Amino acid sequence: MADCDIAIVGAGPYGLSAAAHLxxxxxxxxxxxxxxxSFWERxxxxxxxxRSPWDGSHIADPxxxxxxxxxxxxxxxxxxxxxxxxxxIEYGRWFQSQAIPGLDRxxxxxxxxxxxxxxxxxxxxxxxxxxxxxxxxxxxxFAWRPPxxxxxxxxxxxxLSGHRDLRRFGGRRVAVIGGGQSALESAxxxxxxGISVEVFVRSPIVHWAWRRPWLHTFKPVSALLYxxxxxxxxxxxxxxxxxNWFRRLPRLLQNRWGPLxxxxxxxxxxxxxxEGIDIWTGRTILSVLxxxxxxxxxxxxxxxxxxxHVLLGTGYRVDISRYQFLSSSLLAAVxxxxxxxxxxHGFESSVKGxxxxxxxxxxxxxxxxxxxxxxxxxxxxxxxxITSRPAKPSR
Numbered sequence: 399m400a401d402c403d404i405a406i407v408g409a410g411p412y413g414l415s416a417a418a419h420l421x422x423x424x425x426x427x428x429x430x431x432x433x434x435x436s437f438w439e440r441x442x443x444x445x446x447x448x449r450s451p452w453d454g455s456h457i458a459d460p461x462x463x464x465x466x467x468x469x470x471x472x473x474x475x476x477x478x479x480x481x482x483x484x485x486x487i488e489y490g491r492w493f494q495s496q497a498i499p500g501l502d503r504x505x506x507x508x509x510x511x512x513x514x515x516x517x518x519x520x521x522x523x524x525x526x527x528x529x530x531x532x533x534x535x536x537x538x539x540f541a542w543r544p545p546x547x548x549x550x551x552x553x554x555x556x557x558l559s560g561h562r563d564l565r566r567f568g569g570r571r572v573a574v575i576g577g578g579q580s581a582l583e584s585a586x587x588x589x590x591x592g593i594s595v596e597v598f599v600r601s602p603i604v605h606w607a608w609r610r611p612w613l614h615t616f617k618p619v620s621a622l623l624y625x626x627x628x629x630x631x632x633x634x635x636x637x638x639x640x641x642n643w644f645r646r647l648p649r650l651l652q653n654r655w656g657p658l659x660x661x662x663x664x665x666x667x668x669x670x671x672x673e674g675i676d677i678w679t680g681r682t683i684l685s686v687l688x689x690x691x692x693x694x695x696x697x698x699x700x701x702x703x704x705x706x707h708v709l710l711g712t713g714y715r716v717d718i719s720r721y722q723f724l725s726s727s728l729l730a731a732v733x734x735x736x737x738x739x740x741x742x743h744g745f746e747s748s749v750k751g752x753x754x755x756x757x758x759x760x761x762x763x764x765x766x767x768x769x770x771x772x773x774x775x776x777x778x779x780x781x782x783x784i785t786s787r788p789a790k791p792s793r
Contacts (some may be wrong), residue, residue, distance in 0.1 A: 578662035581711025632661030744783025
């Protein structure tokens with residue numbers, strides 16, 4: 399007999415939402431492993447705010463009762479938009495306490511195929527068997543470090559996901575590489591802490607979300623142009639918000655509309671906070687060299703600059719082989735496309751009984767899977783699959 403029917407690896411929004419839906423099914427033993435909201439707390443700088451709008455930031459539960467609105471009422475504190483990161487972490491942990499009070503905070507260190515399902519090993523050495531495994535382990539392992547920076551030590555170059563408190567760079571000159579929300583808001587936080595910072599963006603311009611706010615807030619117009627999660631450009635947003643529609647599009651359209659919906663951009667409310675910061679657009683890097691305790695960067699315009707540290711706001715690239723807890727034999731059995739698992743309509747991989755949620759599902763279901771708003775669709779689709787067909791793991 400297996401120790402449980404379903405083991406969920408990860409306790410971020412996707413893992414918590416999936417568990418909330420599956421725990422309501424009579425006869426299913428569901429276990430969730432991991433520290434709740436750990437990525438948001440450990441890999442995002444203090445002081446950040448969510449780029450996603452209020453309606454796109456709820457973690458889904460089956461009855462729609464554990465929303466940000468419910469958390470605001472229960473906590474008795476004002477919570478407005480844009481939602482502060484610290485408050486969103488509190489919301490996620492409140493969601494967990496309400497929906498999954500028995501969560502197991504131990505880390506899963508290994509997942510292998512067993513005789514009748516999967517065998518998991520926990521950080522304390524305990525092993526258990528599960529008929530199904532749901533991977534909701536987040537994006538921390540996917541932090542992208544461009545190859546030109548690969549040989550430089552962490553003392554000179556680091557990814558933004560490696561820092562919780564940017565004030566540690568006080569007294570240093572910092573270069574931020576990237577034009578997305580994380581890069582731009584980190585630059586604002588550095589500047590507001592009195593730290594010298596410059597931003598270098600590959601694109602010829604900095605893109606801004608909500609450039610015309612009334613198009614998103616004036617309901618007679620916004621309802622026609624944007625779906626409530628507000629992911630993607632006008633009209634395309636409605637396709638992105640319906641992942642079953644998106645996955646049926648020709649791959650040519652998916653490859654065009656997907657990147658367009660998640661291209662690097664800053665939230666409109668951030669713009670005024672960047673005043674006084676040098677933001678250089680149209681800059682590509684020709685060379686990077688360590689010079690003593692500094693970094694020398696040469697750009698395509700011929701300019702050469704030296705900084706004490708380079709922060710990479712270069713985003714994330716999904717590659718499930720970076721989930722170190724997945725055994726090599728299990729990874730070899732998962733059919734993949736460019737590092738993404740090939741999934742069916744129930745988020746099940748080519749290894750029966752093995753499911754992937756969140757960003758790894760974006761190849762199949764589109765860019766909504768990279769946002770909290772995707773928890774409702776994924777949890778419902780996962781639940782339908784599990785209740786309609788028993789797991790028969792592949793060997």
